[in-house]
Amino acid sequence: MTQHKTITAAILVIGDEILSGRTKDQNIGYIAEYMTRIGVELREVRVVPDVEEEIVAALNALRARFTYVFTTGGIGPTHDDITAQCVAKAFGVSIDVDERAVEALLTRMKREDLNEMRLRMCRIPAGASLIDNPVSAAPGFRLGNVFVMAGVPRIMHAMLDNVAPTLETGVKIISETVEAGLPEGAYAGGLKEIAERYSELSIGSYPSFGTQGVKNQIVLRGKDLALLAQGRAEVEALIARLEAERAAK
């Protein structure tokens, strides 16, 4: 692995319930934080409905652009669970009941309970490897650079833990936060000037309008710890100077 190798990812959230607002997504933030922690850069997220052509189009757009794609949702036994067949279609491969998935389900239920709809959960695209589901047995799968996971957060977390050690990772992006008790407009000019000089760092300003007045955060992100420390020191000096000026007024 070279020092500057960049591994990228996208998330595809599949489900009408997120778009209707009925279910509030908890997976995007979880996966985002996880990826940052292990050194994978999340570059895009899409949420699409349970509609085959939408899922296939989004999958093909994302898997062509990023190192990895993580999907959540749509792998249960009901008629609205169509993710597996969409992945097969996107890759142009066949899909059929997979004996490994049947075995996994049989650890939790009797063979006579493995009805037609439950067998849907065992339909895995040709060439995919399974992702173990310790919560409810029905597996996710990996095909190419696409990881198909459950939408239920508890199951998704377990699947991601199983998947993470298999991922290639890049240099971790570290972030440093400087608190600023000044309005953004007061430091935006100085911050822009620092951001221009530290073009290898990504520097963002995140305002917060609370009842306690202005409590903004300036976040510096980068891969080079020394550069990050230097940039942070400059931002701290900027804020200290502006705060002193304001106090002297």
Place this chain on the structure above:
Amino acid sequence: MTQHKTITAAILVIGDEILSGRTKDQNIGYIAEYMTRIGVELREVRVVPDVEEEIVAALNALRARFTYVFTTGGIGPTHDDITAQCVAKAFGVSIDVDERAVEALLTRMKREDLNEMRLRMCRIPAGASLIDNPVSAAPGFRLGNVFVMAGVPRIMHAMLDNVAPTLETGVKIISETVEAGLPEGAYAGGLKEIAERYSELSIGSYPSFGTQGVKNQIVLRGKDLALLAQGRAEVEALIARLEAERAAK
């Protein structure tokens, strides 16, 4: 407005901080629920980084497909706030300091404090109308079918309240929820059969794996109240029958 007019929308969330996991998005779920309530169908969500070509490409893809596009984030005074210029670029129009936006800011600050970076918040694409920001004065704007709003939830909520009465809306989608104390695989076959007969309804099953055992929800969504009530009664009968069968075992 005809009975079956469908008004659609997409959300474009702009911001590195969401993709890094540093900030957990709270806007998608809020807008989704709001749209459902007023009769607008949210069809897609994308999250992209603070990168001009990504924002422009996503905007152009979404505004061509949906009645409305709502963006959140990237309209503050700092160098990483580039949404306004990206919208101008996507529409191929010029962008300049807008006197209406300057006036709005001057209600909150003295003219001498309106520095170069704060004036960035007054740069509005040609032809746009402003969206009032009662929280921190810096306005959002509407250009064509795109509504540009702040990323800070409190400000976005106020902007959406200002925007909502101007939107064309369709027939509201109503949802009905049936609780099912059975595993999905037990009712998936019967539910599929109902879903096929009620093709005008969207029927989904949402599992939950808690410490209290299975507590699934079957959600029926549609625009025709009578049909919805009929579908709901069929689902309830299915679940009651299966629960009785299970109890008799």
